[in-house]
Amino acid sequence: MTSSLTRPGRATPAPAAAAADPGVDPRHRRPRRLGPTLLDGGLYVTLLIGTLVMAFPLIWMVLASFKTNAEISNLPLHLLPSSWDLDNFVAVANSIPLPRMVANSVAITAISTFLKVLLGLGCAYGLVFVEVPFKKFAFTVVLFTLLIPGQITIIPNYVLVASLDWTNTYAGIIVPGLASAFGTFLFRQQFMQLPRSLTEAAELDGAGHLRRLFQIVVPVSAPSIAAVTLVTIVGEWNEYLWPSLVAKSPELMTLPVGLTHLQDLEGVQNWGVLLAATTVVTVPMLVIFLFVQRRLVAGLTAGAVTG
Amino acid sequence: MRSRSGLILPESLRQPSRRSLLQLGGLGLGAGFLAACSGPSVGSSDGGGNAETAAETDWSTTEPAEQITFMSLQQGTELEQELVAEFTAETGIVINHISGGGSYEELAQNFRASAGTGEQPDVAQASDVFWFQYLTSGNTIPVDRLLEHLEVEVDDFQEALYGDYEFEGQHWAVPYGRSTPMFYYNKAVWEAAGLPDRGPDTWTEFQEWSPQIQSVLPADGAAMGWSAPGPSNTAWTGQSIMWAHDAAFSHEWAWSLDTDEALWVGNFYRDAFHGPDAWSKVAVDPAAEFAAGLYGAITGSTGGIVSYREMLPTLGVAFMPGGTIPADAPRVPTGGNGLTISAPTPEKQLAGGMLLRHLTTPENSARWAVSTGYMPTRKAAIETETMQAAIAEVPDRQLPIDQLAITKVQDYARALLPGGDLLISEHFERIILSGEDAEPVFADLTNELQRAFEQNVEPHL
Secondary structure (H helix, E strand, O other), X not given: OOOOOOOOOOOOOOOXXXXXXXXXXXXXXXXXXXXXXXXXXXXXXXXXXXXXXXXXXXXXXXXXXXXXXXXXXXXXXXXXOOOOXXXXXXXXXXXXXXXXXXXXXXXXXXXXXXHHHHHHHHHHHHHHHOOOOOHHHHHHHHHHHOOOOHHHHHHHHHHHHHHOOOOOOHHHHHHHHOOOHHXXXXXXXXXXXXXXXXXXXXXXXXXXXXXXXXXXXXXXXXXXXXXXXXXXXXXXXXXXXXXXXXXXXXXXXXXXXXHHHHOOOOOOOXXXXXXXXXXXXXXXHHHHHHHHHHHHHHHHHOOOOOO | OEOOOOOEOOHHHHOOOHHHHXXXXXXXXXXXXXXXXXXXXXXXXXXXXXXXXXXXOXXXXXXXXXXXXXEEHHHOOHHHHHHHHHHHHHHOOEEEEEEOOOOHHHHHHHHHHHXXXXXXXXXXXXXXXXXXXXXXXXXXXXXXXXXXXOOOOHHHEOHHHHHOOEEOOEEOOEEEEEEOEEEEEEHHHHHHOOOOOOOOOEHHXXXXXXXXXXXXXXXXXXXXXXXXXXXXXXXXHHHHHHHHOOXXXXXXXXXXXXXXXXXXXXXXXXXXXXXXXXXXXXXOOHHHHHHOOOEXXXXXXXXXXXXXXXXXXXXEEEOOOEOOOOOOOOOEEOEEEEEEEOOOOHHHHHHHHHHHHHHOOHHHHHHHHHHHOOEOOEHHHXXXXXXXXXXXXXXXXXXXXXXXXXXXXXXXXXXXXXXXXXXXXXXXXXXXXXXXXXXXXXXXXXXXXXXXXXXXXXXXX
């Protein structure tokens, strides 16, 4: 079943040929209704305001990272810095082991994301394409884990990590979060949309489960994989509480944890330096988002409409 | 010993006690209530830090451990790392210097998480509102005998600062990064308002000055900017205003918020923020907004003496204003953090004591004070060349040292009661933000304090 969705109040556009038909008197052409035009205008204005509201703090953060403390708190506020020097960024690099923290964040994010996506794909494949008893029950359990706040699992996870002697290790930071219910759920919904004939044909050709997964299912599920990957990257990159508990030495700290070392508990908060560090943490994610946002939307909505 | 799964488990997890499980449970409840949800009586020995063993140890026959762990705030400043390196060079004892997070709350959270699995650091920083929780959970040792063995001149510690860590006749920490609240004002505003170049003697005098101050400020300004309500702001400085008017949050474990004096202070706060004669506003970043000229004055920690001046050259510094009690009577709290020993073995406890001795020598205390803005915790530190040079450069550095004469140990309700700091601040928010009358708010607060006491303190006394 297919559904043709058009926006209410708007006629389906006529074919281009008809529009250009010389036999139609332009005076008798149906006049464009004012309502939809105003609606479009209103929507664009709303979108513009929303975009500005969301973008302004980020713009302010980047611009303020070039300002001195006095400039930031000066009244009236000035949007642009008086000079574009990098003093705050230099101060960040001098205050915390920035290259090491960037490397940690990149490594932990990359490894965690890769393994989470891999495990999510495997679980979802098993739930859809492998005939095992209690499949629906297993999926229900997976769904239920989405309802449990992450903070609740911190205590048992910490006990386990400590018992394995994994505190202050990369394994301690990465392993407890590898099971991704979100990824499993999204992939499962995507795989349910795939025609069975795809995998059945591969099975007849003698392909095993792994080959079917990686050569048949994964290529046609690229948008969903991209979406889960991106959401996971952002989540891992910004993760604070768990790494702050497990990583006790600067050699293991990620950027969000490292930022706390720039706080001044006794005296004035150096906002310029803090905002410079926050820019370093935030901008990479924004850039990634800008490049893959279409994939993200496509992936998150895949499997949302069922026929 | 292996568990059934074949995992090698640490001692504390082989037979997890109710206490260790509850300690970990506290982690999930937020740092404010990371207190001893369950634990041994004060100084008992089934915690990580063995208080009874420490009391019986013959230190003269004990050799210090070769390596210990030191958990400090933000893993310390550059100077702290320098001090630790000097200690290792001097003694050969290796320090595994680890981070406790970016705030006192996180520090406590990380300590409790580690202690819950039997991996607590051997030496740890503890803030003024968390050290007692380490004690009630059996994770720290009293330091008196150990410091005596190490020939540390404890009489040289500032009495008000060392006294903060006394409970049941023993000291459970030594002062390290310590501060007091100060009254900061903008001399340029004072001059424009025609006021004398000094801090107000009393809060009511400041209230009388406020119309003149506000007349020279922007329309959205106020005579006074207060830290946004929250732990360690409202309760800490609020304590000073209470004491100045012969009131208190508590006298030991007896709550005293129902007195006429306490209720007067509560309503003084209300009137400062609400009504036609309001002279205060809540500041998100008091220092920045003060420097920008929005407020005539703020209260802040000692660290502001140097750092506020960088933003506001016309900075004035004064003692916290007084009230109805004599001007020389104690009315100012101290704050900040101390160093506790939570090592489980005598060898590590001794090494920890040696680290405490090193970090708090008069010279190192002076270096620490000059570098961080905290106060010198030793009397002899004030006379060092390092400190004298700093005072000569910024004479106002002398003021918090002088103000120590009118400081006193904090009320149990704020400093010792687990979560008390947060409870006080939350209830003061109702007065400051909503303009509620003090009487019902303080009645609710008293009930909450009592409940917290019965749950988190009474079982351990």
